Amino acid sequence: MALIDRPFLSLLCIYLFLGSLVITCIKALETNPETQESDRVINLPGQPSNPSISQFSGYVTVNKEHGRALFYWFFEAQSETSKKPLLLWLNGGPGCSSIGYGAASELGPLRVSKDGAGVYFNEFAWSKEANLLFLESPVGVGFSYTNTSSDLTILDDNFVAEDAYTFLLEWLQRFPQHKSRDLFISGESYAGHYVPQLAELVYDRNKDKTKYPLINLKGFIVGNPETNDYYDYKGLLEYAWSHAVISDQLYDKAKHVCDFRVSNWSNDCNDAMNLVFEKYSEIDIYNIYAPTCLINTTSSSVGSNDSLTKANNYMIRRLRIPGGYDPCYSTYSEEYFNRADVQSSLHAKISGNSRGKWRVCNDLILYKYNFTVFSVLPIYTKLIKGGLKIWIYSGDADGRVPVIGSRYCIEALGLPLTTSWRSWFHNHQVGGRIVEYEGLTFVTVRGAGHLVPLNKPGEALSLIHSFLSGEPLPTRK
Amino acid sequence: MALIDRPFLSLLCIYLFLGSLVITCIKALETNPETQESDRVINLPGQPSNPSISQFSGYVTVNKEHGRALFYWFFEAQSETSKKPLLLWLNGGPGCSSIGYGAASELGPLRVSKDGAGVYFNEFAWSKEANLLFLESPVGVGFSYTNTSSDLTILDDNFVAEDAYTFLLEWLQRFPQHKSRDLFISGESYAGHYVPQLAELVYDRNKDKTKYPLINLKGFIVGNPETNDYYDYKGLLEYAWSHAVISDQLYDKAKHVCDFRVSNWSNDCNDAMNLVFEKYSEIDIYNIYAPTCLINTTSSSVGSNDSLTKANNYMIRRLRIPGGYDPCYSTYSEEYFNRADVQSSLHAKISGNSRGKWRVCNDLILYKYNFTVFSVLPIYTKLIKGGLKIWIYSGDADGRVPVIGSRYCIEALGLPLTTSWRSWFHNHQVGGRIVEYEGLTFVTVRGAGHLVPLNKPGEALSLIHSFLSGEPLPTRK
Numbered sequence: 015m016a017l018i019d020r021p022f023l024s025l026l027c028i029y030l031f032l033g034s035l036v037i038t039c040i041k042a043l044e045t046n047p048e049t050q051e052s053d054r055v056i057n058l059p060g061q062p063s064n065p066s067i068s069q070f071s072g073y074v075t076v077n078k079e080h081g082r083a084l085f086y087w088f089f090e091a092q093s094e095t096s097k098k099p100l101l102l103w104l105n106g107g108p109g110c111s112s113i114g115y116g117a118a119s120e121l122g123p124l125r126v127s128k129d130g131a132g133v134y135f136n137e138f139a140w141s142k143e144a145n146l147l148f149l150e151s152p153v154g155v156g157f158s159y160t161n162t163s164s165d166l167t168i169l170d171d172n173f174v175a176e177d178a179y180t181f182l183l184e185w186l187q188r189f190p191q192h193k194s195r196d197l198f199i200s201g202e203s204y205a206g207h208y209v210p211q212l213a214e215l216v217y218d219r220n221k222d223k224t225k226y227p228l229i230n231l232k233g234f235i236v237g238n239p240e241t242n243d244y245y246d247y248k249g250l251l252e253y254a255w256s257h258a259v260i261s262d263q264l265y266d267k268a269k270h271v272c273d274f275r276v277s278n279w280s281n282d283c284n285d286a287m288n289l290v291f292e293k294y295s296e297i298d299i300y301n302i303y304a305p306t307c308l309i310n311t312t313s314s315s316v317g318s319n320d321s322l323t324k325a326n327n328y329m330i331r332r333l334r335i336p337g338g339y340d341p342c343y344s345t346y347s348e349e350y351f352n353r354a355d356v357q358s359s360l361h362a363k364i365s366g367n368s369r370g371k372w373r374v375c376n377d378l379i380l381y382k383y384n385f386t387v388f389s390v391l392p393i394y395t396k397l398i399k400g401g402l403k404i405w406i407y408s409g410d411a412d413g414r415v416p417v418i419g420s421r422y423c424i425e426a427l428g429l430p431l432t433t434s435w436r437s438w439f440h441n442h443q444v445g446g447r448i449v450e451y452e453g454l455t456f457v458t459v460r461g462a463g464h465l466v467p468l469n470k471p472g473e474a475l476s477l478i479h480s481f482l483s484g485e486p487l488p489t490r491k
Numbered sequence: 492m493a494l495i496d497r498p499f500l501s502l503l504c505i506y507l508f509l510g511s512l513v514i515t516c517i518k519a520l521e522t523n524p525e526t527q528e529s530d531r532v533i534n535l536p537g538q539p540s541n542p543s544i545s546q547f548s549g550y551v552t553v554n555k556e557h558g559r560a561l562f563y564w565f566f567e568a569q570s571e572t573s574k575k576p577l578l579l580w581l582n583g584g585p586g587c588s589s590i591g592y593g594a595a596s597e598l599g600p601l602r603v604s605k606d607g608a609g610v611y612f613n614e615f616a617w618s619k620e621a622n623l624l625f626l627e628s629p630v631g632v633g634f635s636y637t638n639t640s641s642d643l644t645i646l647d648d649n650f651v652a653e654d655a656y657t658f659l660l661e662w663l664q665r666f667p668q669h670k671s672r673d674l675f676i677s678g679e680s681y682a683g684h685y686v687p688q689l690a691e692l693v694y695d696r697n698k699d700k701t702k703y704p705l706i707n708l709k710g711f712i713v714g715n716p717e718t719n720d721y722y723d724y725k726g727l728l729e730y731a732w733s734h735a736v737i738s739d740q741l742y743d744k745a746k747h748v749c750d751f752r753v754s755n756w757s758n759d760c761n762d763a764m765n766l767v768f769e770k771y772s773e774i775d776i777y778n779i780y781a782p783t784c785l786i787n788t789t790s791s792s793v794g795s796n797d798s799l800t801k802a803n804n805y806m807i808r809r810l811r812i813p814g815g816y817d818p819c820y821s822t823y824s825e826e827y828f829n830r831a832d833v834q835s836s837l838h839a840k841i842s843g844n845s846r847g848k849w850r851v852c853n854d855l856i857l858y859k860y861n862f863t864v865f866s867v868l869p870i871y872t873k874l875i876k877g878g879l880k881i882w883i884y885s886g887d888a889d890g891r892v893p894v895i896g897s898r899y900c901i902e903a904l905g906l907p908l909t910t911s912w913r914s915w916f917h918n919h920q921v922g923g924r925i926v927e928y929e930g931l932t933f934v935t936v937r938g939a940g941h942l943v944p945l946n947k948p949g950e951a952l953s954l955i956h957s958f959l960s961g962e963p964l965p966t967r968k
Binding site: 252253256257258259260261262263264293296297302303305306308408410411417418421425431434435437442443444446447449458460461491 | 729730733734735736737738739740741770773774779780782783785885887888894895898902908911912914919920921923924926935937938968
């Protein structure tokens, strides 16, 4: 038995020693500031070997006291890194992940492949045009977290902007080589709030150089952006009728009972608008001519309607996906980013704690979010005067934040027209239309839904190239 | 030399003899009434051997004095022929061919394949649901002709209806086995005039049994139909704006200067609407989200705008066609139906005379046509009271006769609603929406353009099945 006892004790000692070593290492990681190189992603499970991609991901603590940390995923520009601007991308929701949508389904160089088996190279990645930084914002979204759960009940636009601002400062400390680059902020949907608000915060604080480090912000671009509740909802209703989604009767009724100028809709208006959303629950409101995903999903919403999410949760059998558009993209993301090997490669911490599953959209954030800002149009007026470069684009097949509402918003700014409405071209076809005002450019993307870089990747790349480079979009076949 | 002369003379004699024989045969064909069996199409060049298709084509003289003959192509129902109704299909324009569009590109069992090399079987053919009769109407369209060229200058809706009525009577004489079947009339675009007008003529003459043979007409169905100029053009303008085709400024201007209630638009209105059509010349107005055909074409219009046709005639290089939609379909038809072997198989006579090339749309007919009817809504009111079964359908991605205008037209009829607006489903996806009034059913087809059976073949077959069989369209996933 002694022969047996001794090796057992030796093993125990080794285990205890290794254990304490692991704990020490973890403590070191937690207390020591992370470095750029420690954030480098060596390789993702199922990643193609060509082309080579220089990527980093990890956490930036934005509030030590509360234990709030935002997760980012960064891709160096694929060529001439030092000459390319830095582009921050934010998804909306509120509650949706810039990793799951922006990076892995829309404009990042690595898109999740079917069934979450791996990632493939996206030949229309915006990293061809910029150093590309995806941020999961606010805390509670995706891999971003807080150790103070009460934080999640006080989220509002101001909170989001402050954390994102802190993130930016800290991230530029960790990646100082990007400090001097032109910075542009981009995003879609509810990031129509986040983006101009963050731009405004940077713009304001840049004025006080004694207190805040300078951030080299040059402008922003937003897609199908929530901008002004009145115009956005007026647009949503008119879009639903003009695109044959709702009946004449419902349209007339909603027009009659709804006053979208007030935040609290009347009961009659709520009833009518619920009927509008009910009609939209049968199709993909974010891409009204596309097929819906027929796989059972746990989360599918980038919008803000409960019934929508519930309606999409039917357990229905999978069908063949028509060519060119896969409505099940978010399902694949959820499969991929919940893999332990993927999380480990990305330096993401979700498996090791009790925060549960990574989701492409966290509905709890959506439900608890404090919607206090009715319109960001005043920010536009201010930042246009401030000389920032500002573009809005709109996929014209989106029913959620439709092109009609965005046009009303822009009209309301009362800007002088500089170049009139005309088509722009991509591969000899009309990519959409473009109209330029003093200080603002508006671009539509023909046939694209809410997620323009997903639906029309070539057109979207052409668009961001034009925005960043200043080269005009082609207006001839 | 004598040895040479003798065979030469013999050959000459044989040629002369054969020549006179051919002339005699042609004369016999010209003077003797054609029979059903002589119209049978044995086989078309490049036709698949499976499934077997029973088809007939040829001419029906509608006016002996003027030498006016209309060309038809008929397909027996693929199964249970004797139990299936007879469905007449008419294309619009005016000037467009029911052979080139309806039969060979849309709903017929034999569709022209790429580059006009042959025909392939269309699994969504409406001959699954009906005995299917395509008519090239009026004279001057496709293979239909008149020996009195002045006929072409006096074409109007009344002329078209009278000739089509005569055709129907004569055709039923040649195919008496179809006399007793339920007859439905169908068509699209400007056939929105032809179809109800022909239905009205049949309806009226059916009352006078002493003078006219009874035609067993049960109803009609029209797709994206020109119905009432005021509502159609109001709809066209609103559609162009709400679908991000034209600018806010142009929309406001056209609304201000145009009175679509009058037939003669003011110069200001003409100018404004020309600008609207100019924007539409850059895309496929008939399917606004689809790519345009980049092959050089000689005719591409089913509408009524000169600049459109011209604008589409650019000599541009061919591009890869995106999956699922081929915008060059009419080019293939023109290649196929101009082949001598095809014309011979179809008993069509164009090669043998000076009428020149077969075209999918004859622009001369369009330019010379006398547009005298502003609205066919009174016919709807009359025939709804008369108990005919009447359906209108609308592909909601059509900019030429948009769903918005059709909705205004139907509203103007003031019919009591019987079943309210709801989605109908096809393959677990929303196929479109359906709303029922007393005596009229309106169905939209989601994402389809002007040529619904081309763009959404499965949905279109489901729709015609429901119309003909009386079985409701599925309103659940």
